[in-house]
Structure formats: structure tokens, C-alpha cells
Amino acid sequence: MTIVTAQLSVSLDGCYAGPLQSDPRDWLNGAEAAGFFRVTRWVIDAQAWRERQGISGGERSVNSDIVAEQFASAGAYVMGRRMMDGGEVPWGDEPPFRAPVFVVTNRPKNVLPREGGTSFTYVTDGVASAVDLARAAANGKNVAIAGGGSLVRRALGLGLLDELELHIVPVVLGDGLRLLTPELGLGSKEGIDLTPIRVLETPTVTHVKYRVEGRSELVLDNRGRDGS
Amino acid sequence: MTIVTAQLSVSLDGCYAGPLQSDPRDWLNGAEAAGFFRVTRWVIDAQAWRERQGISGGERSVNSDIVAEQFASAGAYVMGRRMMDGGEVPWGDEPPFRAPVFVVTNRPKNVLPREGGTSFTYVTDGVASAVDLARAAANGKNVAIAGGGSLVRRALGLGLLDELELHIVPVVLGDGLRLLTPELGLGSKEGIDLTPIRVLETPTVTHVKYRVEGRSELVLDNRGRDGS
Structure with missing residues (x-):
């Protein structure tokens, strides 16, 4: 059964990169990189x-097993435009995806075929539409939201994600691009509930895979005062 | 050997409470609570x-075992003034600490003795001084930074913490009071490195205990291009 997944490496303070580097030509010299x-x-x-x-x-x-699992389980990808722009040249003639990739953008562009099974199809009517196209192309495997972080956030906020795996790296950056922000558009007493379904511990990263349960109201309890 | 520890329950987006409720009399009705x-x-x-x-x-x-461990391992506590103000009445005559508590504040006040081993001593010359006093009072057990979150952050930023345990609750709040923020005062290419030393998985919370290694410079790698 096809499910929609995302995974992202984040610092202990939830950042997938340092603070935004506004000049892409100087990206490697900035704190974001x-x-x-x-x-x-x-x-x-x-x-x-x-x-x-x-x-x-x-x-x-x-x-390494987790990386292999991610590649093996994805039948199609959905990607943000900024990630595509950054990756197009370094990924070269045979990008690592080996599956159809649907790029969410405002600027229409012809399909870019590549070697090894990868193609980049530009989708201009939103992330939900790109997910639908990817689902149809995934051949029973999963649709993976490849990133970047803002696209993963949008997919989570729209209720499109079935699973989210965070690779929590034991470093505090203090500031940077965060996955989970007020842009999710939650109400002031609303949360998104998840259930941890797999935790894998290594010295360099803690992998926690969550099933996304959906939005729910935050309620006060009685702090145990009736003993129940 | 006495070490300085802190532990905090946080959402998946790193918040220990909802957005600040500025009127304490209405705290229970706000998103913070x-x-x-x-x-x-x-x-x-x-x-x-x-x-x-x-x-x-x-x-x-x-x-429950983790809560019991926290109480058993702490020989003295350091606490922020806002947490003390909020807890003083509900904790009553016999607060749950059963150990000396050092409250970091700007307003001098006499020691408040309580039943069951708890006392509240007000410290006006900063968190490092409060940690020193707690260390001397801890009788070989640990000094626990009891909270709130802003005091834990200050202790981490000042390099006072030996261990930090996060109880990561599988809910996204979207906005709220965050433990780890730019107030840590890190440089733009600086991080605080930690090492996960214990991960305990339960359906309602993932407990990750870290040893705090200290600040280090963020460096670029060559993305594997030389094969090493």
C-alpha cells in the first residue's frame, strides 16, 4: 500500500540547516550550509x-541501513523548487533517486528526463496535486517528500503525511531553518498528534519514526487530583 | 560524584509550554498552560x-521509573523565579523535592523552610552561584536544574550542564515557549555538541539523555567526494 512519508535530519533544536543564506552564490560560505x-x-x-x-x-x-531503506521504499518523490535548484547540477546525469520526482513550483517547465530511472516533472498546482501524481507513479511503493524542510512542513500542515521520520542529531545550532514552525497554521490550543513507531539509537543520530495521527484539541487534565 | 543535570518535557517542536500567557491570573485559560x-x-x-x-x-x-530516578538522584535543586512563584502555593507545606532548592531571582528574600526536607533559598547573584551552592548542599548526589525552561537554557548556554534529558512528547504545538533558542548566544557557525547516552522508548514519550560535550565550530565536509 502506498503511504506518504517524509524524513529529515534535524538538530536537537529542530533545525535542518543554519539561518537562511539569501545569496545562493555564497551558500557554501554561510551559516545555512x-x-x-x-x-x-x-x-x-x-x-x-x-x-x-x-x-x-x-x-x-x-x-547506512536506514538510508538504504529510504531509497528502497520510495517509488516516487515530491520535492520543493529550492531543493531542485540546488541539486540539479550536483546530481548530474544520473541522480540518486532512480524514480519519478515531482517538483512543486510556480514556474512551468518541461519534464527533465535523466538516466537510471529518474525524471523531474514540474507541478504548478500545489503540493497536494504533486502528491497525487507521485502516488499514481509510485507503483505500489511509497511517496517520499524529499524536502526541503519547508515542503515537508507544508505537507504535514495539509495533513498529507502518513509517516514522518526525524533523524535527531545531537547538536544544538541555536538558530536556523526549522522544520516545525507557526507556519503550520495550528490553532492556539491545537496540536498535531503522532505516535512513535520505531526508535533506533546510534552514537551520532537518534532515528525516530512517527505515524502522523492528525490534529486534536489540547485539553487540560486535573493534574491527578482525583486520583484517576 | 556530583554532576549538574536538567530534564525537560518538550513537544516534537521543542516547546515546553504553549505561547507565553502574560497574565498569570488567567494562566489556566491560556495556550501556555x-x-x-x-x-x-x-x-x-x-x-x-x-x-x-x-x-x-x-x-x-x-x-514512572524515570520520574523515580530523577527524584532519587537529585541532592539539591536550582529553580527559576517564575517556576517558584507558580509552584509555591500548590506545592504546599511538604513540597515534592525533599532537598534544598536554590531559587535564582533578583529579589532577595529569607529562606523558606518546609517539611519533608525541602527548603527554598533565594540566590541573587546568578545561576552559576546557585549551582555552586546547590553542589555544596547536594551531599554527593546530583544538582538538578528543576526549571523552568529559560533557566535550563541559561545553564546550558553558560556551560554549567553535564547532562540534559529531553522527554520528547509526540505532539507538534506549532508555537510556544522553546527550550533551545537564539538566546543561547551561539556564534553563527558554532554548535553545542552532545552525545546520546540513553534512549528509552514508550508509546507516549521518547526519553533521550545526553551528555553535554561543549561548544565546537561547525565545519564543512567534502560530502564524501574523496571517498574518505
């Missing part, structure tokens, strides 16, 4: 990620 | 917490 590199270092160190990129080395580890 | 009650519900449900408050019922569970 420094934070992003720090929270994704475990991925770079994983053998399964390197294999997909045609890079030797890396660790065979729980972390 | 609604968020605080939600993320601390697991504590109220724990048998060990209820026993300390003289309340019957509650669950014997991993969660």
Missing part, C-alpha cells in the same frame, strides 16, 4: 548513500 | 510522581 552539513554528516558517512552517488567508502551501520 | 499540560501529561500519569504528591493511582511503567 554549516548547519546543513553538520546535521547531514551521518548520511555522508553511510555506505548506502555513497553507493548511490558512485562514491566509495562509508560505514556499513544502522545509519 | 494547554501546551504545558499536554507535554507533561506522561508525568501526571506516572505512579512515582503521584506518590511524591500524596496522590493515589498512576501507572507503574518505564515513565
Whole structure:
């Protein structure tokens, strides 16, 4: 059964990168990249990620197994425009996705076919529509919201996500681009409930996979005063 | 050996309460309380917490064991003034601490002795001084930063914490009082490194205990391109 998943590496304070670097030509010199590199270092160190990129080395580890699982379970991807812009050149002729990728954008553009099973299709009528297209293309596998963080947040806020896996890296950045912000549009006494369905512990990252249950009202309890 | 610890229940987005309720007389009706009650519900449900408050019922569970461990390991507490103001009346004649509590405040006040081993000593020269006093009073047990969140943040920012345990509750609040904020005063390419030393998984909360390693510079890696 196709479900819609997302996974993101975040710092202990919930940032997937440092503070926004407004000039993309200077991205590597900014704090945004420094934070992003720090929270994704475990991925770079994983053998399964390197294999997909045609890079030797890396660790065979729980972390690597998780990367392999993500690639194996995704039948199609949904991606934000900013992530696509940043990745288009470095991903090269044979991007690591090996599946159809639907890019959410305001600017229409022709499909970009690539080698190895990847294609980039531009979708201009919103993330829900891109998810529908990806679902139809996923061939029974999962639809993975590939990122960036703001697209994952939008999908969560719209109730489109079935599962969210956070790779919680033991570092505090203090400031940066956060996954979970007021832009989710929750009411002042409203939350999104989740259930942890898998926790995997490693020295460099704690992986927590959640099932997304949906929005619910926050209610006061009686702080145990009636003994019940 | 005495170490300085802190633990806090937080939402998946790192909030220990909803957005600040500026009128304390209306606290229970505000979003701050609604968020605080939600993320601390697991504590109220724990048998060990209820026993300390003289309340019957509650669950014997991993969660309860963690509450019991916290009480047993603390030889003295350091507390913020706002938490003390909110707790002074409800804690009553025999507060649950059963140990000396040092309250960080700007307003000098006489020591408040209480039954059952608790006393409240007001400290006006800062959190580091309060930690020193608590260390001397802890009798070989740990110094626990009891909260609230802003005091835990200050202790972390000042490098006073040896361990931080987060009880990560599977709910997204969207907005609220955050533990880890820019007020930590980190540089733009600086992080605080931690090491997860214990992860305990329950359906209602994921407990992750970290050793605090200290500040370090965020550095770029080569994204695996040299194969190393």
C-alpha cells in the first residue's frame, strides 16, 4: 500500500540547516550550509548513500541501513523548487533517486528526463496535486517528500503525511531553518498528534519514526487530583 | 560524584509550554498552560510522581521509573523565579523535592523552610552561584536544574550542564515557549555538541539523555567526494 512519508535530519533544536543564506552564490560560505552539513554528516558517512552517488567508502551501520531503506521504499518523490535548484547540477546525469520526482513550483517547465530511472516533472498546482501524481507513479511503493524542510512542513500542515521520520542529531545550532514552525497554521490550543513507531539509537543520530495521527484539541487534565 | 543535570518535557517542536500567557491570573485559560499540560501529561500519569504528591493511582511503567530516578538522584535543586512563584502555593507545606532548592531571582528574600526536607533559598547573584551552592548542599548526589525552561537554557548556554534529558512528547504545538533558542548566544557557525547516552522508548514519550560535550565550530565536509 502506498503511504506518504517524509524524513529529515534535524538538530536537537529542530533545525535542518543554519539561518537562511539569501545569496545562493555564497551558500557554501554561510551559516545555512554549516548547519546543513553538520546535521547531514551521518548520511555522508553511510555506505548506502555513497553507493548511490558512485562514491566509495562509508560505514556499513544502522545509519547506512536506514538510508538504504529510504531509497528502497520510495517509488516516487515530491520535492520543493529550492531543493531542485540546488541539486540539479550536483546530481548530474544520473541522480540518486532512480524514480519519478515531482517538483512543486510556480514556474512551468518541461519534464527533465535523466538516466537510471529518474525524471523531474514540474507541478504548478500545489503540493497536494504533486502528491497525487507521485502516488499514481509510485507503483505500489511509497511517496517520499524529499524536502526541503519547508515542503515537508507544508505537507504535514495539509495533513498529507502518513509517516514522518526525524533523524535527531545531537547538536544544538541555536538558530536556523526549522522544520516545525507557526507556519503550520495550528490553532492556539491545537496540536498535531503522532505516535512513535520505531526508535533506533546510534552514537551520532537518534532515528525516530512517527505515524502522523492528525490534529486534536489540547485539553487540560486535573493534574491527578482525583486520583484517576 | 556530583554532576549538574536538567530534564525537560518538550513537544516534537521543542516547546515546553504553549505561547507565553502574560497574565498569570488567567494562566489556566491560556495556550501556555494547554501546551504545558499536554507535554507533561506522561508525568501526571506516572505512579512515582503521584506518590511524591500524596496522590493515589498512576501507572507503574518505564515513565514512572524515570520520574523515580530523577527524584532519587537529585541532592539539591536550582529553580527559576517564575517556576517558584507558580509552584509555591500548590506545592504546599511538604513540597515534592525533599532537598534544598536554590531559587535564582533578583529579589532577595529569607529562606523558606518546609517539611519533608525541602527548603527554598533565594540566590541573587546568578545561576552559576546557585549551582555552586546547590553542589555544596547536594551531599554527593546530583544538582538538578528543576526549571523552568529559560533557566535550563541559561545553564546550558553558560556551560554549567553535564547532562540534559529531553522527554520528547509526540505532539507538534506549532508555537510556544522553546527550550533551545537564539538566546543561547551561539556564534553563527558554532554548535553545542552532545552525545546520546540513553534512549528509552514508550508509546507516549521518547526519553533521550545526553551528555553535554561543549561548544565546537561547525565545519564543512567534502560530502564524501574523496571517498574518505
